[in-house]
Amino acid sequence: MTLSKTLCKTSLCLAVMALTGAAYAATQAAAPAYPTVTNARLDNATSDNGWLMYRRDYKSNGYAPFKEINTGNVSGLKQVWDYTSTYKQGHEAPPIVNGDYMFVTTPKDELLAFQATTGKLLWKYQHDLSQVGLKTVCCDVVNRGVALHGDEVYMATLDNYVVALDAKTGKVEWKKQIIAPDIGYAMTLAPLVVKDKVVVGLSGGEYGARGRIVALNAKTGKVVWTSYTIPAPNQPGGDTWPKGAYKTGGGGAWLTGTYDQETNTLFWGVGNPGPWLATLRPGLNLYTDSVIAMDPATGKIKWHYQYTPHDTWDYDGTNETVLTDISYQGKSYKALVSASRNGWFYAIDRTDGKLIYAKPFVTATSVNGIKDGQMTTDEAMRPAIGKQVFTCPSFLGGKNWWPISVDPETHMAYVPAMHTCMTISGTTVSYKAGLPFLGETFNVTADPKFKGQWGDVIAINLDTGEPAWHHPSALPWNDGMLSTAGGLVFSGSADGYLYAFDAKTGKVLWKSPQMTSGVIGVPSTWKVDGKQYVSLWAGWGGATPIWGGDMAKDPAVKRIPLGGHLYVFSL
Template sequence: MKRSNFLRSTSLAVALMLTGGAIAAEETYAPVTDARLGAAAKDAGWLMYRRDYTGSGYAPFDTINTSNVANLKQVWDYKTDFDMGHESPAIVNGDYLFITTPKNELHAFQASTGKPLWVYKHDLTGVGLKTICCDVVNRGVALYGDNVYMATLDNRVVALDAKTGKPVWNTQLEKPDVGYAMTVAPLALKGKVVVGVSGGEYGARGYIAALDASTGKEVWRRHTIPAPNEPGGDTWPEGAYKTGGGPAWLTGSYDADTDTLFWGVGNPGPWLATLRPGDNLYTDSVLALDPATGNIKWHYQYTPNDTWDYDGTNEQVLIDITHEGKPYKALVSASRNGWLYAIDRTNGKLIYGEKFATATSVTGFKDGKPVTDPDKRPDINKEIFTCPSFLGGKNWWPISVDVKTQIAYVPTMHTCMTMKGNAVSYRAGLPFLGESFKVVRDPAFPNHWGAVQAIDLNTGKQVWDFPSELPWNDGTLTTAGGVVFSGSADGYLHAFDAKTGKVLWKSPQATSGFLGVPSTWKVGDKQYIGIYAGWGGGTPIWGGDMAKDPRVLNIPLGGHFYVFSL
């Protein structure tokens, strides 16, 4: 990185530090060590994107529970300056809280009071932001040692001193505006910061990269589209790997027992599959990686030769289950293609697949591999109708899992689409699709664009369902208090009874629809729930008939972070 760029970023951050000052000395910042990250499931804070390395989104707190959740009140809030999608969870260490905004602002607050501590505004001067899908969002930070880490839209990873906001290092992985962007929340692991890139809609060749947490030096890079001389390279036509997509834009999971990093991979490029015959590894897959080297141990492909933009990036949750009387160390993922997958995380073999939304393009499995319907494949001058739409049975907003009951809480979309092939050629920085499309209602759900549903992971079967007339675009949070939290598009944070789905509490209406990922933490004996409202993301941009629904079209914009407690 050029020294001038580093100094420019440093000066900007120092100039923007707020005068609120540091938290009192007795509330000093505790370094986030490997040991603490390994035990993050039990920590009083919320130390990483999905709380712990398993990606469960489950907190063992019961101060707020089914008997008293109706007494929740707002205790502090913060309004941002942006009218875009707000997707970051609050990351909390002790009494320090970190949250990001669109266009790469990073704010630090006192977690218990909302007192502003400092703000870092990443310098995007001269960056066109034209190759960012979908919306100029950011999904949060990672913590390691005394630093906080953020990935940026211009393909940098920045490390800041968590106590002051002062930049420590700044590493650029790619030039902006040529197909790559970064919206991912980094994952801190064993002295490294791991990130993945976006850009599948622009023909960018995806990869996952690990940087040294102390210096920012790149340690390894694993391309998700293999070259011809690499395993899986023969699943692509000659030369197609260079523009093959495979973005890795959601945070992975980590299994300490086997020392394996799991990371989801997105759609191939171009979208139209007839232009790239073959399975197109490792798109629409989960990769099991050696975190020291990035080498692939095994993979599982959710949608071979994807032509519907079904991706495979959705969170990979690690949980032990019992299926048909046999125990498994499982990895579960609710895929965009409408199927809930349970995979043996020790070897990559399918345990089961069950539909959780209407799914007509992926029809089932043969020898553990998904089977697709050739009649549902678009082509030049061939229009098809299929379910779900490319927005998915579930998109990026994460599920959560009750680790005691093995029940998952899944934000669900009910959409279908028409899709037709078009001629396309690759040009750097321009969309690389080859398909036109329109999102429409799912005929099986004529009155509901979305739902929250509970699914027993031991069987893959639904336990309860909460239908929604509006799309449900918010992640879920599960707690030991028997409560599931998730926010609706019309601006209400819901508290569900985890066993029954009964709504136990709704917040006052927020200033925008909920899109942020809820998290919870404790300071002393007091438990807090935090969540961003701030409508945006992919639904209003790509949502077709759903986006034109007056109730969706008129959702107010504007980012607003809310914190609730008893």
């Protein structure tokens, strides 16, 4: 090779490098600025223009103080951009927005970053699940979203990793596996960042996994503490289990918790005990079907309240806990409210765990009352080997995982509810890692009081616990709720519409054009440059079509199309 040819090729190489560098610089210049998510911003997420965490702020009320879209102009909402995913499973995550960045996850742990105002795809991360069987993931291979802190975005995965990525580029900063997959454990929840810690919970109650909540250092991924939801014999509550049963006791912590800044308390819901059949594990079985209050620095449990003692109906207590102030029977309370799977709406004093009130919001026959501030159950409604019972609600619950919203202006909670019952009977079962650990057979049926009506949106007056309005639905209503200072409540239907309700009356003020699939994705709203947007995934899936019994066999439910489609609306 001659020197001139060498120089020519080198010059060409330099020119190409210069062009590549210019293109990279142009790309970086075109990308929106990324505002760092400090602890102070998380503490004040209520007033932020973005949607910085799973339920917007630490109170978990799914409420935004935005009025740009309101009862007077909501009829003018139009789609401004959309995105179609490649997955046919359930799309359950809310879009998380910081500045002009949107982060949203799909089934099977794909994380997408968009420019929030335009829909431009900035980067994509696909978590490698090629070596994972996913056979012990309950209720669809879903992901419920991300957490933000600093310049990182955090995702929990189906094979039990927590992954930290650079929010601007998608580069993996660190990843930490909590426990091996395919033995009963999985993670589907959105993490919660509190005081520089990334907090996650594991699922697996249907496989005899022992539930736990884990906090990791947000910068390094190092595990700071682990709090087991099923106590060992030498721990408080350990005597509520038969000998050795705590090791396979269930108690999944598979939904995102809530943090009370005033008392520095972390609240987390705990799922069903294992096996389902209660006669195999005498006792109260703490802390299953409970909300637990923890010290976020150590994970130590401060107090608990058990929604369903000695559960045998799979009435998970994981449903989100919302922090709000209420006035009940002339007395003011700092409350924690939750619409439970067992069909009861709870208000609990979040300072000490004492019950303020509990009232059924759907037909509830198994959990039947209150005595000395604790829930009671009907012994006749307990299945056994050779005994079948008919009870309400079904194990899918009066409300499943999809979150309620609480509006501090109307003092109402908006509940996506289902009217179902079930037949359930006991069977023999023994524990084997990685196999279902139930001991019961079951079938979901219609509630005889609500024939032809699987679903409902119910507004509950927080100061009385009584319904304020209903929006009945022939199809199940499996979507989360979003309320705003514009006097609106948003939620998506199983037949593929986004609804805007009048928050005070329940009147439908707007309905989107029909989307390409039914909706179980949690809606969120945010502002950029003073303009308000509303977004959500359409993408039917989750528990209802898998476990829904007669409801899943309903021809109208069977016709709901699949496929993920992200929609963004604005005026």
